[in-house]
Amino acid sequence: MAENSNKTKLLSYVLLAAGIAGLAFALVLDFSGSSAGFRGPLLVAGAIVFLVGLYFFPTVEHHRSIINFIFLFPLLFTFAVTVLIPLALGIVYSFTDWNGIRLTGFVGFSNYATMFKDPSFVWSVLLTFLFVIFNMVLINVIGFMLALLCTSKMRGINFFRASYFLPNLIGGIVLGYIWQFVFNNVLIQITSKWGMMNSILANTKTAFAAIVVVYIWQYAGYIMLIYVTGLTTVPKDVLEASQIDGANALTTLFKIKIPMIASTVTICTFLTLTSAFKQFDVNMALTNGTGSVADFMGSYLTNGTQMLALNIYNTAITKNSYALGQAKAVLFFIILASVSIIQVRISNSKEVEL
Amino acid sequence: MKRKVIAALMAATMVLGLAACGSSGGDSGDGGSGGSSSGSDGNTIRLVNGKIEIDGTLKKLAEMYKEETGVTVEIESMGGGVDIQGTIKGYYQAGNMPDIFVNALGPEFKNWSGMLVDMSDEKWASDTDNAYVDEEEGTIGYPYTVEGIGLAYNKDIIEKAEIDPATLTDTAKLEEAFKTLDSKKDELGLEAVVGYCAEPTNLYWSTGQHVFANYLDAGLERDDTTYIDLLNDGGKFDEERLTDFAEYVGVLNEYSDPALLVSGTYDQQILNFASGKYAFVTQGSWIGATMTTDDKDAYDAAGNFEVGMIPYAFQDGIDTILTNSPSWWSIYSEGNVDAAKAFLQWMSEDTAQKVLVEEAGFISPFKSCTYVASDPFAQAMVDYISAEKTSSWHWLDMKEGYAMNYTGQVFADYASGALDTEGFIKTIQQVSEACYAN
Numbered sequence: 001m002a003e004n005s006n007k008t009k010l011l012s013y014v015l016l017a018a019g020i021a022g023l024a025f026a027l028v029l030d031f032s033g034s035s036a037g038f039r040g041p042l043l044v045a046g047a048i049v050f051l052v053g054l055y056f057f058p059t060v061e062h063h064r065s066i067i068n069f070i071f072l073f074p075l076l077f078t079f080a081v082t083v084l085i086p087l088a089l090g091i092v093y094s095f096t097d098w099n100g101i102r103l104t105g106f107v108g109f110s111n112y113a114t115m116f117k118d119p120s121f122v123w124s125v126l127l128t129f130l131f132v133i134f135n136m137v138l139i140n141v142i143g144f145m146l147a148l149l150c151t152s153k154m155r156g157i158n159f160f161r162a163s164y165f166l167p168n169l170i171g172g173i174v175l176g177y178i179w180q181f182v183f184n185n186v187l188i189q190i191t192s193k194w195g196m197m198n199s200i201l202a203n204t205k206t207a208f209a210a211i212v213v214v215y216i217w218q219y220a221g222y223i224m225l226i227y228v229t230g231l232t233t234v235p236k237d238v239l240e241a242s243q244i245d246g247a248n249a250l251t252t253l254f255k256i257k258i259p260m261i262a263s264t265v266t267i268c269t270f271l272t273l274t275s276a277f278k279q280f281d282v283n284m285a286l287t288n289g290t291g292s293v294a295d296f297m298g299s300y301l302t303n304g305t306q307m308l309a310l311n312i313y314n315t316a317i318t319k320n321s322y323a324l325g326q327a328k329a330v331l332f333f334i335i336l337a338s339v340s341i342i343q344v345r346i347s348n349s350k351e352v353e354l
Numbered sequence: 355m356k357r358k359v360i361a362a363l364m365a366a367t368m369v370l371g372l373a374a375c376g377s378s379g380g381d382s383g384d385g386g387s388g389g390s391s392s393g394s395d396g397n398t399i400r401l402v403n404g405k406i407e408i409d410g411t412l413k414k415l416a417e418m419y420k421e422e423t424g425v426t427v428e429i430e431s432m433g434g435g436v437d438i439q440g441t442i443k444g445y446y447q448a449g450n451m452p453d454i455f456v457n458a459l460g461p462e463f464k465n466w467s468g469m470l471v472d473m474s475d476e477k478w479a480s481d482t483d484n485a486y487v488d489e490e491e492g493t494i495g496y497p498y499t500v501e502g503i504g505l506a507y508n509k510d511i512i513e514k515a516e517i518d519p520a521t522l523t524d525t526a527k528l529e530e531a532f533k534t535l536d537s538k539k540d541e542l543g544l545e546a547v548v549g550y551c552a553e554p555t556n557l558y559w560s561t562g563q564h565v566f567a568n569y570l571d572a573g574l575e576r577d578d579t580t581y582i583d584l585l586n587d588g589g590k591f592d593e594e595r596l597t598d599f600a601e602y603v604g605v606l607n608e609y610s611d612p613a614l615l616v617s618g619t620y621d622q623q624i625l626n627f628a629s630g631k632y633a634f635v636t637q638g639s640w641i642g643a644t645m646t647t648d649d650k651d652a653y654d655a656a657g658n659f660e661v662g663m664i665p666y667a668f669q670d671g672i673d674t675i676l677t678n679s680p681s682w683w684s685i686y687s688e689g690n691v692d693a694a695k696a697f698l699q700w701m702s703e704d705t706a707q708k709v710l711v712e713e714a715g716f717i718s719p720f721k722s723c724t725y726v727a728s729d730p731f732a733q734a735m736v737d738y739i740s741a742e743k744t745s746s747w748h749w750l751d752m753k754e755g756y757a758m759n760y761t762g763q764v765f766a767d768y769a770s771g772a773l774d775t776e777g778f779i780k781t782i783q784q785v786s787e788a789c790y791a792n
Contacts, residue, residue: 100443101465114792180555184617192613198770199617201555289759290554292767299788300781302763317440319755320461324792 008056015053022046087333094327099320111327119297121328123304124311127208128277131307134212135219135276140268142216143223148253150224151231161228165221172218176285179214183286204291204304211305214282219275223268230264231257263347270343277336280309289314308332398426399693402442404456404681406433407643411714415706423700425693439465453689454698457486458681460751463494470494471685476695478702483576484719486682495682496698499716502639502735503564503747504663504675511535511542511633511659519664525602528667532609535633542633546611549632551618552769558762560620565606565636565666566761567749569599572665573672574745582748589786593779595669600768600779602668606636607769616770625649630656639663639731640680643715646730663734665743675738678747679719753789760785 026043029036051070059066094111096103115121150161167175184199191200200206234257242252258265283289283305291304306314312332316325403412409431416427430452432438439462445451457463463470463486472492479485479493486495512519515535522528535547552561570581584590607615611632614622620637627635628649635641642661645653665672685694700706702720710716711725717735718725726732738744749757764785768778 099465100440101446118792120788184553184619188613188617197612197616202616202766202770286555288555290558290763290766292763292772300784302760302785304763314755314759317437318758319753320439320465 005058009058012053012056012058015049015056017053019046019048019050019053022049090326091330093323094330096323098323098326100316100322107323111324112331114324115328115331119299120301120303120306121311123293123296123301124306124308127305128279128308131208131212131279132273132276135215136269136272138212139216139220139223139272139276140265143220143268144227146220146224147227147231150228161225164224167218168222170218172281173285175214175218176282179210179282180286183210201287204293207287207291207305211279211283211286214286215276215279218282219272223272226264226268226271227261230261234260266343266347270339273343274336274339277339278309279307280313283307283310284313397424397693398428399454399690399697400428400430400452401683401697402438402452402455403429403431403683404433404438404458406431408710408714408716411709414713415701415709418705418709419697419700423696425697427697451686451689453691453694454683454685456681457495457684458750459754461754463488463491463684466684467491469687471687471691471695473685473695473698476699478699478720481702481722482719483721484677484679486679486684494684495679496684496701497679497682497719498701498710499679499714500677500719500735500739501680501717502663502675502677502731502738502744503567503666504638504734504738505634505666506627506637506639506641506661506663506731507634508627508630508632509660509662510657511544511630512662514542515633519662522664523667523673524670525598525605525668528602529605532605536609543630544633545613545626545631547609547632548606548611548634548636549614549623549627550606550610550636550769551614551620551623552607552762552765553614553617553619554762554766557618557620557623558758558765560637561765562757562760562762563749563752564638565603565765566757567676567747568666568668569596570748571674571676571745572667573669573674576744576746578745579748582751585752585786586790589783589788589790591783591786596779596782597775598668600775600782602666603765603768603778604775610769616766621648625652628653628656630659639717639729639735642729642731646715646728661730661734663731663738674743674745675735676747677735677739677744678750680747756786756789760789 022042023046026039026046029039029042051073054066055070057063057066093103095106095108097105097107146164150157150164154160170178180201183201188197188199200210238256238260239252242256247255287305289303289306289310291302291306293301293304303311303314308328309332312325312328315328316322401412403409409429412429412431416429420426432441438456442452442455457466467488468491470491472494473479473485473496474487474493476493478496482497484497484500485493486497487493507519515538517531517534522531532547535542535544539545539547551557554561570585571578574580581592581595584592611618611626614626623635624637624641624644626632627637627641628645629652663675665675667673683698685691685698701710704723707718707720707723708725711718711723711727715727715729715732717727717729717732717739726736761782764773764778764782767773767781768775773781
């Protein structure tokens with residue numbers, strides 16, 4: 001028995017050592033720029049050998065946690081490679097002068113200083129907040145009203161549900177180009193009769209309104225579907241009871257239906273909030289951020305309808321300042337992360353109440 | 355017993371999962387090494403082409419080259435809104451660099467500095483004026499075509515209106531001619547005198563880059579960098595030249611087609627010109643290809659009229675159009691350099707040039723090439739080039755994103771009337787300063 005455990009112990013140590021050596025060798029090969037084709041398989045083999053060694057590791061008290069680790073490893077590894085490492089790298093890059101090809105040095109906080117001094121970026125941030133507020137309110141109101149219509153007893157209700165939902169299935173870029181055609185080529189035929197020669201996309205304010213409208217058109221159907229689900233879960237007996245008590249439709253709506261679906265309202269509010277923050281594709285296809293602002297913080301802006309995500313993209317890609325774009329993206333991440341944390345907090349407290 | 359079976363199953367799943375990760379990891383490793391090993395064996399080169407229109411022609415040339423020399427050339431074409439430099443940067447990060455790739459702008463060449471091969475000693479380099487030459491790094495860009503920026507006109511209409519394009523040598527004379535054409539619009543079948551689009555979302559490049567290029571270069575010697583140097587020095591302008599240029603653009607605004615001025619598209623603009631509805635259009639020689647393919651029916655119906663080009667003469671004495679290679683091919687120094695050099699040399703020689711000129715409609719950048727394309731603008735271009743009445747394209751050295759994010763919108767505001775001439779001059783200076791400030 002003792003001999004057996006000694007054997008296992010030896011096996012375990014050998015395997016662990018071999019695994020680490022394999023991993024280290026593969027990594028050294030990779031970082032030194034070797035083109036040896038076996039370095040990938042070697043890395044994986046090293047990891048497997050290491051895990052097997054860990055499994056045979058002679059311990060009683062930690063055996064369970066080792067097993068847990070081994071089973072979690074593939075997931076943790078994938079999570080680290082696809083989420084954690086890029087996030088850390090991104091934050092590091094925001095303190096450098098990286099241009100997508102090479103990195104010549106660290107610049108401290110100067111990227112962050114530049115971005116807050118730049119009026120066009122401040123404008124993009126403010127515009128995004130404005131867009132979020134407009135969309136959060138309008139999409140929820142319109143989505144809820146559509147949901148009320150689509151839960152009423154009407155003929156062909158499924159057809160209406162499907163057609164309100166349909167715009168959501170079209171990709172934002174395609175949708176943006178379709179609407180651009182509508183605004184520039186179709187609508188202008190009508191407005192030019194009233195003396196408005198320019199497309200509504202040519203003026204910053206109307207162009208912003210156009211983006212809001214197109215986004216509502218795309219997203220309201222989706223929110224409607226969630227509200228429909230919420231409304232159909234309102235118990236029939238409660239509704240019947242209220243009817244017997246003589247409540248009219250409006251009272252039923254405000255005193256029974258809306259309180260009953262309060263959690264759905266929270267979900268929809270945050271869904272619209274985060275998705276409006278991340279608005280990119282419609283913005284890009286419809287106006288690509290163009291539009292002029294005559295005087296903002298003392299300068300003439302040419303990015304009147306450019307929202308945060310598009311601003312980041314343009315900074316990195318078309319202006320070739322990857323590091324500055326990365327710094328903006330870090331700010332974007334902080335904003336979105338705080339919104340998500342607040343959302344989780346609120347939903348959790350609601351659950352406790354229920 | 356049952357628990358052991360379950361445990362065994364789970365272990366097997368885990369191993370399978372690892373193996374899947376492993377094999378995909380192995381694949382990417384192989385892919386990377388495949389790329390670099392093909393780079394070293396001298397029999398395959400990979401070219402990233404930025405002009406998707408000529409993908410077919412290039413693939414045909416690659417086949418011809420393979421038959422002749424046994425070297426395989428893989429053509430990878432990008433275009434239609436793909437961010438080419440971004441993609442190549444991705445390739446660089448992944449260790450998957452092509453041997454030859456396309457660069458257009460000065461700042462792009464600067465990004466890759468130290469990684470591009472100097473081709474000054476190649477035979478073709480002494481046969482052209484259009485190579486990309488960097489003072490420190492030598493000849494790092496191979497020109498594959500020449501395009502020209504000028505004010506294109508419809509010869510039939512101009513002749514019918516009895517206007518001699520050679521006399522339109524300053525803004526006042528041009529305005530005079532525009533006025534004459536405007537008064538005869540109905541009898542000439544015109545919709546508007548000039549097709550000028552200042553739409554900022556999709557056509558910023560036409561105004562902010564090509565029309566603006568005339569401020570930078572029109573009338574200058576090919577190596578004269580006065581105005582681009584001024585601009586690159588913190589966004590400065592020559593006030594007098596800018597004022598004359600702004601007045602010229604004002605004339606374009608006034609006589610342009612109001613339906614397309616602020617919200618038109620490239621397709622509509624070229625279609626209308628090809629249908630004979632405009633006497634002038636503010637696009638360069640590349641529209642010849644569009645007119646003879648996409649808009650062939652309309653162009654046939656309008657009688658396949660002859661076209662010509664005049665300089666943007668916004669000041670007295672401007673008599674050049676702007677010609678250049680719109681982008682260049684560069685060789686990556688860690689790639690298969692010798693094979694890539696040999697291929698580019700072959701491309702500049704007779705067999706390949708014949709195909710490029712006659713099938714792709716290119717105007718050859720090489721002096722030894724004798725072929726003339728059937729493109730409507732080819733003759734006009736060749737005339738200017740042989741008379742040495744050409745200037746360069748220094749707009750390529752403007753700061754990245756300058757036209758798209760800044761000036762395109764200013765041209766649009768000027769066109770829509772939100773800015774007057776004075777406002778245009780002031781605003782364009784202000785946004786340029788802002789652009790160059792960060």
